[in-house]
Amino acid sequence: xxxxxxxxxxxxxxxxxxxxxxxxxxxxxxxxxxxxxxxxxxxxxxxxxxxxxxxxxxxxxxxxxxxxxxxxxxxxxxxxxxxxxxxxxxxxxxxxxxxxxxxxxxxxxxxxxxxxxxxxxxxxxxxxxxxxxxxxxxxxxxxxxxxxxxxxxxxxxxxxxxxxxxxxxxxxx
Amino acid sequence: xxxxxxxxxxxxxxxxxxxxxxxxxxxxxxxxxxxxxxxxxxxxxxxxxxxxxxxxxxxxxxxxxxxxxxxxxxxxxxxxxxxxxxxxxxxxxxxxxxxxxxxxxxxxxxxxxxxxxxxxxxxxxxxxxxxxxxxxxxxxxxxxxxxxxxxxxxxxx
Numbered sequence: 474x475x476x477x478x479x480x481x482x483x484x485x486x487x488x489x490x491x492x493x494x495x496x497x498x499x500x501x502x503x504x505x506x507x508x509x510x511x512x513x514x515x516x517x518x519x520x521x522x523x524x525x526x527x528x529x530x531x532x533x534x535x536x537x538x539x540x541x542x543x544x545x546x547x548x549x550x551x552x553x554x555x556x557x558x559x560x561x562x563x564x565x566x567x568x569x570x571x572x573x574x575x576x577x578x579x580x581x582x583x584x585x586x587x588x589x590x591x592x593x594x595x596x597x598x599x600x601x602x603x604x605x606x607x608x609x610x611x612x613x614x615x616x617x618x619x620x621x622x623x624x625x626x627x628x629x630x631x632x633x634x635x636x637x638x639x640x641x642x643x644x645x646x
Numbered sequence: 647x648x649x650x651x652x653x654x655x656x657x658x659x660x661x662x663x664x665x666x667x668x669x670x671x672x673x674x675x676x677x678x679x680x681x682x683x684x685x686x687x688x689x690x691x692x693x694x695x696x697x698x699x700x701x702x703x704x705x706x707x708x709x710x711x712x713x714x715x716x717x718x719x720x721x722x723x724x725x726x727x728x729x730x731x732x733x734x735x736x737x738x739x740x741x742x743x744x745x746x747x748x749x750x751x752x753x754x755x756x757x758x759x760x761x762x763x764x765x766x767x768x769x770x771x772x773x774x775x776x777x778x779x780x781x782x783x784x785x786x787x788x789x790x791x792x793x794x795x796x797x798x799x800x801x802x803x
Binding site for chain 1: 649650651663674677680751752764773774775777780784785790791792793
C-alpha cells in the first residue's frame with residue numbers, strides 16, 4: 474500500500490466513501506453523493522451499461538477500490554463476471570455485443586489525451602443510444618473518472634482487494 | 647454547436663446539451679458550484695487550475711468563461727495570459743505552482759502522482775484544502791472532456 478497523502482478525519486466512520494479523506498469536505502461529499510445517487514438510481518441509461526463504463530475507467534485509471542467494487546443493480550440486471558472479464562484490452566475481438574463494444578470505445582476515447590470521437594463512433598453511438606442517454610453516459614464517465622482519480626491521487630491505495638458487492642448508490646438520507 | 651441531434655431548451659450550449667438530462671445536470675451543477683459559493687478554496691487558485699485544465703483539453707467552452715469570484719479577488723487577464731507557460735513566469739506564487747503541477751499530473755496520469763508533487767500541496771492547503779482541490783480537479787477534468795466529446799463550444803458573438 475502507498476502511504477496516504479491525506480488521512481480521513483478523526484471522526485470518520487467506516488463507510489468506504491464518507492469514512493474516507495472525502496470526509497474533510499462534508500458539504501461537497503453530500504453534493505457528490507446526491508450527484509452519484511441521481512446518476513445511478515434516477516437515470517435513464519440501464520445500470521449494466523453504466524457499470525461497464527465504470528469498470529473500464531477503473532481499469533484504465535488503475536483504481537484498486539473502483540476495480541473491485543460491483544454495484545448490485547447492474548448484477549441484478551444481468552451484468553455477470555463473465556461479461557466483466559471481457560472489459561479489457563482486446564475487447565474488440567470478444568463476443569461482447571456491438572452496443573457493449575461501442576460503450577467501451579466511447580469510454581476509451583473519453584479517457585484519451587484527445588477526447589474527441591470521430592464521425593464513425595458518433596454515428597455508432599447514436600444507433601444504440603438516444604441523445605439524452607448519450608449525455609447521461611458521457612456525464613457518467615466523467616464522474617467515474619473524477620472519482621477514481623481522486624482516490625488514486627490521494628494515495629493510500631492497497632495493492633489488491635477482494636471483490637465487493639455494494640448497494641447501488643441512491644440519494645443520501 | 648453540438649453534433650447531437652436533439653437539444654434541450656437553454657440559454658447557452660451547455661444547457662442545451664446537459665439539459666437533456668435535467669435532474670443529472672442540476673445535481674452536477676450543485677456540486678460544481680459549491681466550490682465557488684462556499685469558497686472551499688481561494689477563488690484565484692481555483693480559477694487558475696480550472697483554466698489550466700481547460701487549456702490542456704483545448705476545451706473552448708470552459709476557456710471562454712471567467713468566474714466572477716476570481717476576478718473580484720484580483721485575478722486579471724495578464725496573469726491568465728501567462729498560464730499556458732506558468733512555469734516560466736514570476737507571476738505565480740509557490741502555492742499556485744504546486745497546485746498547477748499537481749493539476750497537470752492529475753489530468754495526465756493521476757496514478758503517477760508522486761509525493762514530491764502532492765506533499766507541497768498538502769503543506770500549502772492543509773488536508774481539507776487538498777481534498778477540495780482534488781474534487782475540483784475531478785470536475786474540471788471531467789467537464790473539459792465532456793465538452794470535447796459532445797462538442798459543446800462557445801457561441802460566436
